[in-house]
Amino acid sequence: MSRNRSIEDDFTRRMVLAASAGGVVWAGLVARLFQLQVLEREKYQAAAEDNHIKLALAPPQRGRILDRFGKPLASHRRAGRVSIVPEQTRDPAGTLAQVAALIDLPDERVERLAGEITASRRRNAGFVPVVVANELTYEDFARMNVHAAEIPGVQVEMALTRSYPRGRDFAHVLGYVARASQDDLERLSVGMEGDEAKRLEKLFRHPDMRTGRQGMERFAEEYLRGKPGFRKLVTNAHGRVIEEIPDDRFAPVPGKDLYITIDSDLQRATIERFGEESGAAVMIDIETGDVLAMVSTPAFDPNDFVNGISGTAYAELRDNPQSPLYPRAHGGVYPPGSTFKMVVATAALESGAVKPTDRVTCNGYYHFGNRTWHCWKKGGHGTMDMHNGIKHSCDVYFYDIARRTGVEAIAATARKFGFGEAWTLGMTGARGGLVPDPEWKQRAVGEPWYEGETLNFGIGQGQLGVTPLQLALMTARIASEGRSLKPHLVGLGPQSDEDGILDQPLDKDIINIMKSGMYGVTSEAGGTAYRSGDLGLGGPRIAGKSGTAQVRRITMAERDKGIRKGLNIERELRDHALFVAYAPADNPKYACAIVVEHGESGSGAAAPLARDILRFAIENDSGRKPAYGKTASVTPPGQGEPT
Amino acid sequence: MSRDGYTGFSRGEARTRTATSLSFETMGPLRRLAKLPWGFILLIIAMALTGVAMLYSSAYTNPAEHNLWYLQLTRFGISFVMMLLLAMMPLSWWRTLALPAYAFTVLLLVLVEVMGVTGGGAQRWLQIGPVAVQPSEFAKLATTMALAWYYDRVITPTSGRILIHLGAVGIMLIPAALIFKQPDFGTTLALIASAGVVIFLAGLSMRVILVGILAGIAAVPGIYFILADYQRERVDTFLAQLSGEATNALGESYQIEQGLIAIGGGGVNGKGFLQGIQSQQDYVPEQHTDFILTVIGEEFGFLGTTALLIGFAVILGWSFYSASQSHSWFGRLASAGAAATVAFYIVFNVGMVIGLLPVVGMPLPLISYGGTAMLTTMACFGLILSAHMHRDEKLSSTGII
Incomplete structure (x- = not known):
């Protein structure tokens, strides 16, 4: 029994021991919990906070672009958007079919979307909406809105999209915005540190972010962009947003509004006046240098580019024979033809080689070396002085004075008028054209300059290439009697620092001779554009100069046959019609340059157009004080209503 | 536990109450039920209901798991009835069943080896009709019963020799080896640990135990190398986490970290029922099964977790005392x-x-979602209750076998 007893006692002792060991282990667990939940609770609470509060990037609203009177040219539009939340639909194909029954969805898009939805589910990102259609029409939006509730997983919402209410009117001036490509990102992050570049890239990955790809949108990118903010979001472990905590400290700063100097009504009127013709027109306020109209037509609709343009639509634009993508006004290089004659005449007088009264007799042709140069008028103009030379646009007169003046002097004067320089004014695609001289020719062609080329130069043909914008600047310079002129397109906003200023001295007396010649063109009997001289405002006239730019050389055979003009040659081969003008002639305010492509005759096709838009500008006082002027009240940037 | 009036009796006094105890066998079922230690049973019910509430919370924001709490409640109800029936079963029946149960479990473990279902990287499940069972869970209880049966037979007042424990070690090692091979290191350890407690209580020499523990520690590096890859990664994760390093093998360091954030974030008082951010927003994987404690920790804080541990301590303490x-x-x-x-x-x-x-x-007994563990746990309590009700029986050692 004592043996038994000892086993019993041993058992009891061991039970107590085991229970004590258990007690120690329990105490250890409680101690650890005490450490976690009492001593270190703040650390873990902070970690929990970090865990579930996510700062989501909130893209800033891009600044608007307004015309000189505050009319929006680039703003925002609410666009209906349909998306599918993959995790909320059991049958993506069925859901898509239901949506496709309500709005127009091409089959291949449905197929691609089905793939996207499946992929997103597989990635466990089924809560991120997949965009089905972006730009719903009002009818589609209304219909979707009504039916969305019946289709599980379908979201219908409004998003702010960049919008160009003037459509094509400002395509080449404003350019457009697009989703940032890799190239865009590289361009935008030039000179940035690693972190900054990464932040920028992250910002532009946001589906609502766009960057200026072309034109003013690109030039003023940073000014328009604003600063991104953050949205404080409560998310679950999978990143699904549970709620949003409003916090003004993190709100994005909207971009600033940019004002440009253009009068959008004048712009519209000009484009309408072109009708089906292709061409360019630029009008400048000669006092302020404000560019009031900058037209290149036909154009594309920048709205098509905002959400990415389809390959076929782009190919259509690219292959269109009228080249709607081509920014003619500041990037189109044309031979100026006779509109260049004022430059030649100015050079001739400045160099002293020619006096205004020097006479040249025109018989319709001019012999030089072993070649014959023709005047546009068969049979000739007879005896010409400078005034008449300009007024009648006598080629022989200008062959003669050009030869006497020399290529260098003409080129130097041309540059003083702004030729040869690319005036970007904040746009993209600006070109400088070419003011040829012997040095250039030696360098570019490897041949010396032949004096015969100077003759061509004298009538604005040959290698010389100018843009309509440069012609408008030349005209403004003449109209203002040689005062210095700084053209600009940005009213309120960053100014383009690539552009020069036209302030090289021009002799006022010499310029007045040009003005008188241009007045003669439009307002004296026998002037080449006499018919277009009257503004139709009961008195004021325009002064101008026509030009015809040869698209190709005229062969001797054609000249003999008399086939030079008219409808019996292909449109693409017809000459460009040019006209430069200012008005009112006696007290100039506006200067403009017009190119009507393949318009044949400067005085016939371009001059009436110039007259009409000048009249529009005068009638509507396009150059009056802009909305952003110092005394005028300007809508603070970013507070304007999106339209 | 004092409600039965036994507390404080010396063993000698208790022995005189044999007659009372014998009369338990002759009572009607209702009277037997009434005789059960209901304080203990109510505590079990309270714990299980806490678990159901925590499941409700853990699945609150997840529609796919909305019915978990209900399923668990049903399981508990069934297990509870089973526990009551087991509690009223004569202890001799338990002893009689011990060996067949053990043999059956070993058979099941072999079957798992042969035709088991692989889940979570290991072959642990046996599909029987519509139910998937994890025999390794049952093995813990069956081994305990088999050991108790064994010692009941071999312990005599004069049998204090080491040799008799060898048989016990053998009984333990057969299922342990089978489970280790699945591989399920955790369950193997748990089985060896609880079997070890039985062997220890049965009087294995302290010196031998000490040597055994030392040998076990010495074998740790060896064991590490025979572990399956995923097990080794778990150990690596654990070690890395101890040294403050972040690894993400198997995503377990994430799981542990999120669990700690949930528990620590609960602070002293917790965030309140259904208010746990970590718990409600899916941050902790497996939070309805093995990581259910994180929900309690986050929503009820240190007070909640401590209360839970105290509740368990009372249940286990009473069980030990009853034993x-x-x-x-x-x-x-x-x-x-x-x-x-x-x-x-x-x-x-x-x-x-x-x-x-x-x-x-x-899993966390009574709290975690899961059927097999619930059954095993409640069967354990059934056994404890049965032993309690028949504590005065001396069970003739010339039993059936």
Whole structure:
């Protein structure tokens, strides 16, 4: 029994021991919990906070672009958007079919979307909406809105999209915005540190972010962009947003509004006046240098580019024979033809080689070396002085004075008028054209300059290439009697620092001779554009100069046959019609340059157009004080209503 | 536990109450029910209902899991009835069943090896009709019962020799080896631990135990190399986490970290029922099964987790006390072994969740979602209760076998 007893006692002792060991282990667990939940609770609470509060990037609203009177040219539009939340639909194909029954969805898009939805589910990102259609029409939006509730997983919402209410009117001036490509990102992050570049890239990955790809949108990118903010979001472990905590400290700063100097009504009127013709027109306020109209037509609709343009639509634009993508006004290089004659005449007088009264007799042709140069008028103009030379646009007169003046002097004067320089004014695609001289020719062609080329130069043909914008600047310079002129397109906003200023001295007396010649063109009997001289405002006239730019050389055979003009040659081969003008002639305010492509005759096709838009500008006082002027009240940037 | 009026009796006095106890066998079922220690049983019910509430919370924001709490409640209800029936079963039946149950479990473990279903990287499940069972869970209880049966037969007042324990070690090692091969290191350890408690209580020499523990420690590096890859990664994760390094093998360091954030973030008072951010927003994987403690920790804080541990401590303490009151070796050892089984569930689970042990994949008894563990736990309690009700029986040692 004592043996038994000892086993019993041993058992009891061991039970107590085991229970004590258990007690120690329990105490250890409680101690650890005490450490976690009492001593270190703040650390873990902070970690929990970090865990579930996510700062989501909130893209800033891009600044608007307004015309000189505050009319929006680039703003925002609410666009209906349909998306599918993959995790909320059991049958993506069925859901898509239901949506496709309500709005127009091409089959291949449905197929691609089905793939996207499946992929997103597989990635466990089924809560991120997949965009089905972006730009719903009002009818589609209304219909979707009504039916969305019946289709599980379908979201219908409004998003702010960049919008160009003037459509094509400002395509080449404003350019457009697009989703940032890799190239865009590289361009935008030039000179940035690693972190900054990464932040920028992250910002532009946001589906609502766009960057200026072309034109003013690109030039003023940073000014328009604003600063991104953050949205404080409560998310679950999978990143699904549970709620949003409003916090003004993190709100994005909207971009600033940019004002440009253009009068959008004048712009519209000009484009309408072109009708089906292709061409360019630029009008400048000669006092302020404000560019009031900058037209290149036909154009594309920048709205098509905002959400990415389809390959076929782009190919259509690219292959269109009228080249709607081509920014003619500041990037189109044309031979100026006779509109260049004022430059030649100015050079001739400045160099002293020619006096205004020097006479040249025109018989319709001019012999030089072993070649014959023709005047546009068969049979000739007879005896010409400078005034008449300009007024009648006598080629022989200008062959003669050009030869006497020399290529260098003409080129130097041309540059003083702004030729040869690319005036970007904040746009993209600006070109400088070419003011040829012997040095250039030696360098570019490897041949010396032949004096015969100077003759061509004298009538604005040959290698010389100018843009309509440069012609408008030349005209403004003449109209203002040689005062210095700084053209600009940005009213309120960053100014383009690539552009020069036209302030090289021009002799006022010499310029007045040009003005008188241009007045003669439009307002004296026998002037080449006499018919277009009257503004139709009961008195004021325009002064101008026509030009015809040869698209190709005229062969001797054609000249003999008399086939030079008219409808019996292909449109693409017809000459460009040019006209430069200012008005009112006696007290100039506006200067403009017009190119009507393949318009044949400067005085016939371009001059009436110039007259009409000048009249529009005068009638509507396009150059009056802009909305952003110092005394005028300007809508603070970013507070304007999106339209 | 004092409601039965036994507390404070010396063993000699208790023995005189044999007649009363015998009369339990002759009572009607209702009277028998009434005789059960209802304080203990109510505590079990309270714990299980806490678990159901935590499941409700853990699945609150997840529509796919909305019915988990209900399923668990149903399971508990069934297990509870089973526990009551087991509680009223004569202890001799338990002893009689011990060996067949053990043999059956070993058979099941072999079947798992042969035709088991692989899940979570290991072959643990056996598909029987519509139910998937995890025989390794049952093995813990069956081994305990088999050991108790064994000692009940071999312990005599004169049998204090080491040799008799060899048989016990053999009984333990057969299922342990089969489970280790699945591989399920956690369950193997738990089984060896609870069996070890039984062997210890049965009087294995302290010196031998000490040597065994030392040998076990010495074998650790060796064991590490025979572990499956995922097990080794778990150990690596654990070690890395101890040294403050972040690894993400198997995503377990994430799981542990999120669990710690949930528990620590709960602070002293917790965030309130259904208010846990981590718990409600899916941050902790497996939070309805093995990581259910994180929900309690986050929503009820240190007070909640401590209350839970105290609740378990009371249940286990009473079980141990009750085991010590038993007059039969089978009753003592089976009851204590069952208590130890439940205790190791808790230690392994809590230790894992609060970062004291590697991830071993062990549920929290009564609280975690899961059927097999619920059944095993409630069967353990049934055994403990049965031993309690028949604590005065001396069980003739010339039993059936």
